[in-house]
Amino acid sequence: MTMPGLPSDDRELSPRTGYTRAHWETAADLLLRAAGRWASPGGALLDLPGRPSRSGVRSDGLEGYARTFLAAAFRTAGADGKDPHGWLDRYAEGLAAGTRTPGRDDAESWPLVRDHQVQGQPMVESASVALGLRLTRPWLWDRLDTDVQDRAEEWLRGALRHVPAPNNWYLFPYTVAGFLESVGRGDAETARVRERALGLLEGWYRGQGWYADGDGRAFDHYNGWALHLYPVLDAHLAGDEGAAPYGPRLREHLESFSSLFGGDGAPIHFGRSLTYRFAAGAAVALGAVTGHTPLSPGTSRGLISGALRYFLDRGAVDENGLLSLGWHGPHEATLQPYSGPASPYWASKAFVGLLAPAGHPLWTAPEEPAPSEGADRVLALPSPGLLVQSTRSDGIVRLHNHGSDHVRPHEGESATEDDPLYGRQAYSTRTGPTAAANVADNHLAVVVDGVRSVRRRIRPMGAGGGDGWGWAASWHLPVFPSGPATVPGLRVESATVVRGRHELRVHRVVGAPPGAVVEQTGWASGPDESLVSALHPLHGWSGQHEARAPQGTAFTSWARVPRLTGGAEGTAVYACLATLTGEAAPAPLATAVAAVSVQDDTVEVRWADDGSLTRVTFEPFTVERLSG
Numbered sequence: 001m002t003m004p005g006l007p008s009d010d011r012e013l014s015p016r017t018g019y020t021r022a023h024w025e026t027a028a029d030l031l032l033r034a035a036g037r038w039a040s041p042g043g044a045l046l047d048l049p050g051r052p053s054r055s056g057v058r059s060d061g062l063e064g065y066a067r068t069f070l071a072a073a074f075r076t077a078g079a080d081g082k083d084p085h086g087w088l089d090r091y092a093e094g095l096a097a098g099t100r101t102p103g104r105d106d107a108e109s110w111p112l113v114r115d116h117q118v119q120g121q122p123m124v125e126s127a128s129v130a131l132g133l134r135l136t137r138p139w140l141w142d143r144l145d146t147d148v149q150d151r152a153e154e155w156l157r158g159a160l161r162h163v164p165a166p167n168n169w170y171l172f173p174y175t176v177a178g179f180l181e182s183v184g185r186g187d188a189e190t191a192r193v194r195e196r197a198l199g200l201l202e203g204w205y206r207g208q209g210w211y212a213d214g215d216g217r218a219f220d221h222y223n224g225w226a227l228h229l230y231p232v233l234d235a236h237l238a239g240d241e242g243a244a245p246y247g248p249r250l251r252e253h254l255e256s257f258s259s260l261f262g263g264d265g266a267p268i269h270f271g272r273s274l275t276y277r278f279a280a281g282a283a284v285a286l287g288a289v290t291g292h293t294p295l296s297p298g299t300s301r302g303l304i305s306g307a308l309r310y311f312l313d314r315g316a317v318d319e320n321g322l323l324s325l326g327w328h329g330p331h332e333a334t335l336q337p338y339s340g341p342a343s344p345y346w347a348s349k350a351f352v353g354l355l356a357p358a359g360h361p362l363w364t365a366p367e368e369p370a371p372s373e374g375a376d377r378v379l380a381l382p383s384p385g386l387l388v389q390s391t392r393s394d395g396i397v398r399l400h401n402h403g404s405d406h407v408r409p410h411e412g413e414s415a416t417e418d419d420p421l422y423g424r425q426a427y428s429t430r431t432g433p434t435a436a437a438n439v440a441d442n443h444l445a446v447v448v449d450g451v452r453s454v455r456r457r458i459r460p461m462g463a464g465g466g467d468g469w470g471w472a473a474s475w476h477l478p479v480f481p482s483g484p485a486t487v488p489g490l491r492v493e494s495a496t497v498v499r500g501r502h503e504l505r506v507h508r509v510v511g512a513p514p515g516a517v518v519e520q521t522g523w524a525s526g527p528d529e530s531l532v533s534a535l536h537p538l539h540g541w542s543g544q545h546e547a548r549a550p551q552g553t554a555f556t557s558w559a560r561v562p563r564l565t566g567g568a569e570g571t572a573v574y575a576c577l578a579t580l581t582g583e584a585a586p587a588p589l590a591t592a593v594a595a596v597s598v599q600d601d602t603v604e605v606r607w608a609d610d611g612s613l614t615r616v617t618f619e620p621f622t623v624e625r626l627s628g
Contacts, residue, residue, distance in 0.1 A: 003027060005026065005030050013366060013367065015366070016306065017265065017305040017306050017309045017367065018309070024351065024353065025078075025079075025354065027308065028072075028074070028075040031071060031345075034322055035322060036068075038064070039090070040061065040094075041108070042094065042096075042107070042108040043090050043097060044065060044095075045061030045065060045094075045107075045108065046068060046342060047061045049320070049322075050324075050325060051325075051340075053337070053339055053343065055338065058111050059122060062110050062125050063121065063124075063340060063343065064342035064345070065098065065125075065129075066132070067125070067342055067345035068342070068348065069091045069128060070128045070131060070345075070348040071345065071351050072088065072090075072091060073131065073132035074348065075351060075354060077136055077355060078351075078354030078357070080357075081138060092140050095133075096144070096145075096148045096151075097109075099152050099154075099155045102155050113161075123158075123159045123162065123172050126155075126158070127159070127176060129156065130175050130180075131175055131233075134178070134179040134237060141183060149183075153180060153185055156179070156180065157180075166214050166408070167213045167222075168227055170200050171197055174193060174197035174198070174231075177190035178234045182237070203215070206384060207383035208252060208384070209249050209250070209253030209256065210381070211227040211228070213226075215408065216405070216409050217385070217405055217460075219271075219403065219404040220271025220272065221267070223253060223257070223283070224279075224280060225282045228250045228283050228286070231243070231246040232247055232290060232292060235247065235290075236290045247290060248292065250292045250293070251292045254284060254293050255294050258370075259371045259372060259388050259390060259397065260388065260399065260429075261306060261370050262372055262390075262396060262429030262430065263372050263395015263396070264395055264429070265307050265310035266310050268280075268397060268429055269427055269431070270422075270427040271421055271422065272421055272422075273336065273339075274327060275339055277307075277316055277347050279350050280350075281304035281307040281350045284303045285304045286352050286353075287300065288300040288353065288356060289352060289362070296365065297360075297362045297364075298365040298366050301367050302370055306370060314328040325341065327555070333551065334554050372390040372392075372395055372396075372397050373392065376390065378468060378498055378499065379470065380465045380470040381472075382460075384403050385401070385403015385404065385458070385463060385474060386401060386463070391501050393501075393581075396430050396580060396581070397428060398426055398428045398429075399427045400425065400472055401424065401426065402425075402463065403458060403460040403472070405419075405456060406422045413457050413479045413486075415456070418436055418456065418481070420433035420434065426442040426503070428580060430529075430531060431524055431531070431555055431580065432553035435549070435552075438550065440454070441522065441523060441559075442521060442522065442523060442524075443519075443520075444494060444507050444518065444519070444574075445478075445519045445521075447516060451480045451481065451483055453479060453480050454481065455476045458474050459474055459475050459476060460472075461495075461621055462621070462623075464623065469498065469614075471623040472496055475491055476491070478490055478492055487511065489511030490509075490511040491510045492507055492509050492510075493618055493621070494506070495507075495616050497614050501586070502577055502579055502592050504576075505575070506573070508571065508573050509571065511570070511571070512570060515569075516568040517565060517567060518565070520574065521564075523562075523580040524549055524556075524561045525559060526557070526558060526559050526560075527556075529556055531581070532579065533580050534579050535563070536589035536592075537576050538596045538603075538605065539576075540566050540573060540574035541576060542566050543565035543566065544562075544564050544565070545563055546560050546562055547560070547562075548560055573601060573618070575596065575603050592607065592608055593608060602615065602618070606628070611627075612625060612626065613626040613628065
């Protein structure tokens, strides 16, 4: 199944996906045409069908206007103003109608921009409106009546005068201010907003091309589609091609982020707002447009077209031609309370690639494979605390998480706020986490009085490795959803060591109370998927069985999860092998290891294939690889 109306595949230019620039232009047109059918009479609101977000129906209607406008803007600007479908006329009419009496409860008026905790979503959408106006200035803004320009400015300035959420939201007023300055309407207010945003961005930069989304340790797709996109695109539109330090940081980010797309085109299923789908390719496209990329043009196009085709082929567009709320198709557990019917159109950011003209190498170079389609790869990222593992045989990318959570610095660690999209030990391009009400996949739980712990705040202990292998480690305080929230002195230290398709998972549980049990789960997979998920106990485990997750994942409607169990009291060490593979008949995990030795807090594993030794020591913490 693919999106009806797309051109025929061009397998000569694009042997991997068949997609060319014409496919991107047509996809944008089809999405815009379908969404436009739900516009209000004056075009100011696009009230798409579906359950409303927590911000309410009017805000959702503005979201529909703003996010689709961004797609229309990239589409038209990339065509040097050619607009055969009249998209910009439609959005100009909507801008005039929405800003005529903002805040009124009528058929067209936009909601006012307020503080993030009051009526915040319009601030998010103001950035898309401003960016769309900046991209299309010669064909839209410059042709508006002065009174419409004035009204639009006044509405947009609401973003400058109210408080954003303490994360990437500061880049929304930054983007609004950038537009106002670009049309000669800047002042001390716009300058102050931009200086504030860039100052915060500096504090959030953690190295290796990765920003935290705020003052905590949230590392996710917001790096690409927000934290890198806004400052680099702003510099590009201003003619600052150096874009220091943001352009070089994007280049460094893409060195690792480009490894997070599977051989089938899927981006890594990790973090919030995954219903934005192929927006995951926005940073790759922007890197190609601006030159701030380590990737060849053919590789860049392979990644962005791979992501676009991945979703269009798997039901992301419904029978009305609309992007649904979910992953492949509708999927409730992928969503957040702020997700509304038009939220998926944040995917419009991927169309930034259309800013590269038709003769640009992004569109003319032969398509090349994704990094995950090359040799098996392991990449350790100490700055965000992540470990990337990909295998050529099945194109699967796995992300082992020892550094990214969604707990703000001022927040306590409440198990009721458990977030499956951050708290699990590992994520991939072929699996999603199980829902919160089901057995947790890829999780080390301490069970006390029948209550399983969750992992909230993640404290990195390092990451590293060498040729063909790597490791990452962290510790956390187990927190419980009922009974006492924590157990005094209880903590879990965890290390993941990967090579090929194998994962060595080693844990030290400290301070377990009498009668406690420890559980380790593996990857969730469905009965109809061509995947093998397995765990093999090496030390500390006494039981092994398969658990069921009837709510499934974003990839399967029903899932099973391998699980190990063992007793715990005081301090104990546990080790196992895990695997997720698409190989047809993989060798049993038991054959991968020749010997295991555990002494005090040190675990040594000798690998059967080359005789090398992996040694994990918890006190002091070290991970070593010794040749056979």
